[in-house]
Each structure stands twice: as structure tokens, then as C-alpha cells.
Amino acid sequence: MKFTKFAGAVALGATLVMPAFAQDTKVIGVSIPAATHGWAGGMNFHAQEAVKRLEEVYPELDFVLATASDAAKQVNDIEDMVATRNIDALVVLPFESEPLTSPVKAVSDGGAWVTVVDRGLSIEGIEDLYVAGDNAGFGKVSGEFMVSAMPEGGKIVAFRGIPTSIDNERVAGFEAAIEGSGIEVIGMEHGNWNRDDSFVVMQDFLSKHAQIDAVWASDDDMAIGILAAIEAAGRDDIQFVLGGAGMKEMIARTRDGDAMIPANVTYPPSMIATAIELTAVGLTSTAPVSGTFVIGSVLVTQDNAAEFYYADSPF
């Protein structure tokens, strides 16, 4: 993890828990997308856990958590939070950047603290704190692992998520990392971060290509569909499948030495907890927490997999 503007803010904040006598209650609104896929499910879990814990730690803070199934619903949620709860701070993981930019700007203009998570807004400078995942780094770490695992090069197929800027950044990072390494991408399709879609696409890749050396699944949900298709086809030319995001079942298989899943690349859904914690610190203490906090993507191998296994998380 990388600190840009406020080294040690978390550690400092933790020691600065103030006694709650005679203070006004402050309200933090948390607006996140609903649990529509595995990663979002994990993110919802960590958001709820963080809120539960922080409500005990800071009696002077109140939390409002809303999950939205689409961007329009998220805009409504945020407007309701301002109108009915008069929030002092907003932690938002935007469903999409464009439609959420002006509603979040309105909250910021109204004087509330704004923390943006994962997906940036379209206009810079609205948020006080930006807790970001490193999508280009995610692709780069994945690509570098591919290069190191296949020193002689080889033929791979790659899976992409839902067409978004996140997906584009990851693929660009990956392609830059494998450039000139002798690794050839012979097929690239959208598996939409979905097991069933990836199963079908992988079946078709297997029909189309007689020799595939490895697969960049780029996501653990997609990796599960891909592995099922490979197993059903009985093909043994594929040496390994590289997933991503650190689903606990896949981390467990890496930890236990499964040769098909030698590694994983993190993109932790718990970054929402980082954002809520820092916002709480900012509201209750004098520690500065404004700026950008980039959560790096880390390569997980058998050696360090045990550190990335979260038994309680649904993801």
C-alpha cells in the first residue's frame, strides 16, 4: 500500500479517539452499489462490518448505509441522505462516474466532506479524499506474473470484464507488461465478470484453438467458469489460469498448491472499509486525511496466500 499525502494517518487517527462528552452527533452517509456480483458482495460485507465496528468506537458518529442497484437509484439515495439526514460526510463508490459527478458535487458544495472510492468522478477536485484501486497496476502485476511464469513465451487467451474504464485500464496495463515477451494473446473476449458467460466463452476458445498454454482470467469468478470448461473438455495443454481480485476459495487453492491456480492478484473489496475508517478519523480528529490513497494490487503466490485468506468474508 502506498501513502501519498498523509503518511501514517490511520495509525495516528487510531490513537486520537476522543471522548464523546457534550459533542454533536455527526452523520456519515455511505452509498455503494448493491451486491450484484462476487466482488461487490465482498465490498458490501466489508462496508457493513466497518460501519458496525465504527459505531461502537465513535459514539458521536451515526452512519447511514444505502445500496443501489443502478446509478439513478444511487443519485436518489444521496439526495435523500442530504435532505433527510443532513449528512456531514459522504462516502461514495460511484456506480458510474458520469451520472454521479454532479450529485456528488452538490453534496460537496453544500459543505459536507466527500470521500470517493474506487471509481473516480468525471471532474477532478470535487472529493476531499479519494481511495482508489490501482487498475493499471492490477493489469501490470498480472502481466509480469505471466512473463515470469512463461519465460519462453506461449499462446494465451485473455478474458475481459464488463466494458468499462476499469476494464480498459487493466487490459492496457497487462498488454504493456507482456509486450516483447514472446507471449501471444490469441483470443480476447468479454466474460463480463460472470461465471456462466466465461464458461461459454472458454468452451468456444477451446473449440477454436488446438493449443492454449495459459489463460488470463483477470477475475476469480471468471476463472471458476474457465476451469470448469477446461475440465469438461479434458484438455491438458493449459498450464495455468491466472484469476484476480482474491476470492477466498481461489486464494485457498493457491495456498494449497493447486498447479492450475499458481497465483492471484488482489483488488481488495475491503477498500470501502479503508475509506469509511479514514472518513471517521477525519471527522472526529485533527489528523489530516485529505488527498489520494492508492491501494496497490499485490501478487499472491503460495508463499503469502495465507495472509490474504479472510475466512468470514463472503468473497
Place this chain on the structure above:
Amino acid sequence: MLTADKNKHTKNMLLDLKVMGPILALIVLVLVGAALNGNFLSAGNVSNVLSRSAFIGIIAVGMTFVITAGGLDLSVGSMAAFIAGLMILVMNGLLPSMGAGWPLVMVGLLTAIVAGTAAGFINGFLITTMRIDAFIVTLGTMGIYRSLVTWLADGGTLSLDFGMRAIIRPIYFDGILGISWPIIVFALVAVIGELVMRRAAFGRHVAAVGSNDQVARYSSVNVNKVRMMTYIFLGVLVGIATIMYVPRLGSASSSTGVLWELEAIAAVIIGGTMLKGGFGRVWGTIIGVLILSLIGNILNLTDGVSPYLNGAVQGVIIILAVILQRDKKAEG
């Protein structure tokens, strides 16, 4: 006499094109696929495409009856996800007491059928007895089942116990004489559906109700009962489709079965069934399902089209298939 003959001739031509439209589209797709990739007609690819068509196919046969009776069901995709989740939870829950084995698989299958029947009954009850519009009822149940499966899975994924997965897996991947079970079940459902629609009194009642429910009522057809039966029939088929689906990956989540309802409805309409009801064609629905599956398969097997445009290609082919069989009378 001359004009009468001419009219009859034109009518036959139209009828032919109406019947042949979807078949022609399917043949063109098969030829295009074979020309673009040598593996397209390989046994492996054909088996893959037919097996993966089975989920939507089985549901679409039921949807043909619902639409023919003048109804609609938007809840089938969510219903399938919910039943899949329920099936997994029941099997995981009973695993310690029953042990891994075929008796437990049977309990799982029974769960799916019972849940499907119940879900179909609820839709049917609200639509017929409570007299609420089918679109609204099933839009409501669509949201309810989708939320329920998300809730059951705690926002994540429900996974079948690993030992059970090995036992249940053959339901999707094995079969008789190299033909996998999903294909066999899909074929059986299609043949029975076609026979019921064409030969049984029930099939004629469904068309009568969809064509004009007042006239059907005066002809002593129990309209509500016929409508109710179409929804229950569809619910049971969603249960059967789920039985085929769960063994494939052994998991269910909130992304299971997303948009299946629209694919099933599209297949029914491509097949020549009228969206406003009164006329249904089960074999046409089967052709429609195969057309939809083949488009995705061909796009994956070729490099020519940007993956961003897959949806556009699908849309164009769906519209073309329906244009081929449009009714001249509709143009006024």
C-alpha cells in the same frame, strides 16, 4: 375465379415464408459458421452449443404457452436463480444427515420441481384470481426472487459442497451414447410441448384464450384455469432447467440467470408465436433458441467482429429473422 386463385397463391407464398423464415435464418447461420471456422460443425462444438441452449430452451417452451395464452412472464430468470440457490442450500443443509449420494441428489431435484411449481402457482394466482396485469405481477416477482437469492447468498455466491458437486456433475456433462443429458431433456420437453400445443385439447384452449378470452369463456373453456396452468407449467420447466444448470458450475449467485427472461421471450417471438397471443409454435421457439445460441458461438469462434458489437449483431439477426416472417396484414 382468376382473382380468387391469385389471392390464394399470394396467401400460400406468405404462409410459406412465415413458416420458413426462422428455418432459413438458422440454415444461413449454420452455413456462415461452417465457412468461418472448421471446428464449427465438430461434435464437440455442436454438443456444447446444444447443451448450453438447454436452459433457455426448456424455459422458452413453457414461455410459448404463456405468451400464446395472452400472458407474459418476466420473472423466469430470477426464479431460476432463486431455485438454484434454494436447491444448493437444501442439499448442503441435508448433507450431514443424509450423506453425499444419489438420494440427496433426488431431494435436490424434488426441491427444484416443488419450488418451480409453487413459484408458477403464485404468479398464476396473482394474475388470474387477483386480476393483476401479468407484466406487473411478474415484474414484481422478478425483483423479489432476485433479491431473495442475493440475500440467501449474503451478497456472494452459494456453492454446492465439493463432494456433492462430483456426484451431481454428470447431470450436465454425461449422457447416453455421447448425447448429454441437457440435450436429451431439452429434446423431450420440446417434443412433448409440440404435441400438447398441436394435438391436445389444452393446446387449443391456450390458443383460444389468447385469441379472445370472451369467446373462449362462452365456449365453456375455463379461462382462469387454462391461464393458471400455463404459469404452473412454466414454473415446473424453470425448475427442470435449474436442475440442468446447477450441476454445471455447482454454484448460484445474484448474477445467475440474468436476462434469461428476455432471451426466452425473444426466442418465442423469433419462432413465430404472436406476442399478443392466440397463436403459438413450439418448434419455432426451438429454432429461435438455437439461432440465439449460434450467434454467440459464431462470434466467439471468429475474430472479425469487435466484441463490443456482439449485442448489435445479435439485435440485427433477431430483427431480420422476424422481418422474414412478418404479417402483410399488419401493414394495413
